[in-house]
C-alpha cells in the first residue's frame with residue numbers, strides 16, 4: 001500500500017462526506033499535542049461541544065430557581081424523561097411511548113428480567129450467546145438464582161462452531177427450536193461486544209416467539225450504531241447504555257424499550273417506584289401502584305437531570321445527522337478499514353478480523369484477533385496517537401464512528417500496522 005496516495009484518497013472521501021462537519025462539533029482528545037485517531041467510540045463516545053452548555057443551563061436554573069425548577073426551569077425537571085423520547089425512538093425504531101431513558105444498563109436489564117423472565121416448572125431456560133459481556137452474565141446468573149434455579153440447568157450459552165469466531169444465524173435458530181419446550185427467555189446482545197457481530201434481531205425474535213419464549217436484546221453496542229427496528233421486529237424488551245455510541249458521557253443515563261403490546265399489562269410483575277406511577281396521581285402519595293402505560297411505567301426514581309441534559313445534547317446531533325446517513329457512512333468507513341487491513345502482507349498470519357465480513361452482520365466495529373505480538377502492536381499504536389481498545393486475551397477492537405471519525409482516521413490506523 002502506498003500510504004501517501006491512500007491518505008490522499010481518504011481525504012477526497014472526507015471532502016465529499018455529507019456528515020464531515022459533525023467532527024468539529026466534538027472534542028477530539030489530543031496525544032502529543034495532535035488530534036488523536038480516536039477509535040473507541042464503542043467504549044466511551046466523545047463529548048459533544050454542546051454538552052457543557054446543556055449541563056450549565058441546568059446548573060443555572062437550579063441556582064436561580066431551587067425547587068421551583070421542577071416546574072419552571074427552561075426544561076422542567078418533572079418531565080425531563082419526555083425530552084429524550086422522540087430521538088431515542090427514532091434511533092431504536094420504536095414508538096416514543098415504548099422507550100424511556102432511566103437508570104443504568106445493568107439495572108435496566110434486571111428490571112426487564114423481573115418482568116419478562118418468568119420461569120415455570122416446564123419453561124425456565126434462558127438462551128443466550130456464550131461469552132456475553134460479564135455484567136450480562138452476572139445478571140442472568142443472579143436472576144436464575146433469584147428464582148431458586150441453578151444456572152448450570154437454566155442457562156444455555158451458544159458457542160460458534162469449531163474453528164469459527166461468530167455464531168451462524170441458522171445455528172441460533174436451530175438451538176431455539178431444539179429447546180422450544182423449555183425456553184422462558186431468549187436474550188442476545190444486539191452487537192456482540194467482543195466480536196462485533198450484529199445478530200439478526202428479526203429472525204431471532206421470530207424464532208423465540210415461535211418457540212413460546214419472550215425475546216430481549218442488550219443493545220449496548222448496537223444503539224446509535226446499527227438500525228435495530230425494535231417495534232417492527234416485535235422485540236419484547238431491550239436495554240442499552242448511552243455512553244458508548246450515544247456520547248452521553250461516562251456513566252450516562254441508560255435506556256429501555258418495552259414493546260407496546262406489554263404497555264398496559266398490569267399482570268406482569270415489576271419492581272415499582274413512584275416515577276413509574278400514573279403521572280396525574282404521582283404526587284398524591286397514595287397507596288396502590290398504578291403504572292404509567294408504556295416504558296414509563298418501569299421507571300423507579302425521579303430523573304437525573306444533569307445526565308439527561310448530556311444525553312439531550314448528544315441526541316440533538318443524532319437528530320440532525322439522521323440515522324440512515326450515519327449508517328451509510330458507517331458502512332463505508334468500516335468497509336475501507338477492512339479492505340486496507342486485508343492488504344497488509346501479514347494478514348492471516350499475524351492477525352485476522354473475526355467480525356463478520358458481511359456489512360449487514362456488523363456495525364462499525366472490527367475486532368482483530370492478534371496471533372503474534374498483539375499487545376506490542378497495540379502499545380505502539382497508542383504511542384503514535386491511535387486510540388484502539390485491547391480486550392484480553394488477544395483482541396484489538398477498533399470502531400470508526402460515523403459522527404466524528406474520518407476516512408483519514410481509518411488510514412492512519414492502518415498506517416500503524418505498516419510501521420510496526
Ligand SMILES: *Cc1c(COP(=O)(O)O)cnc(C)c1O
Pocket residue numbers: 104105106107133135136189193218220221241
Ligand atoms: C458496556 C456494556 C455493559 C456495561 O454495563 P453498565 O451497567 O452500563 O455498567 C453491560 N453489557 C454490555 C453488553 C455492554 O456492552
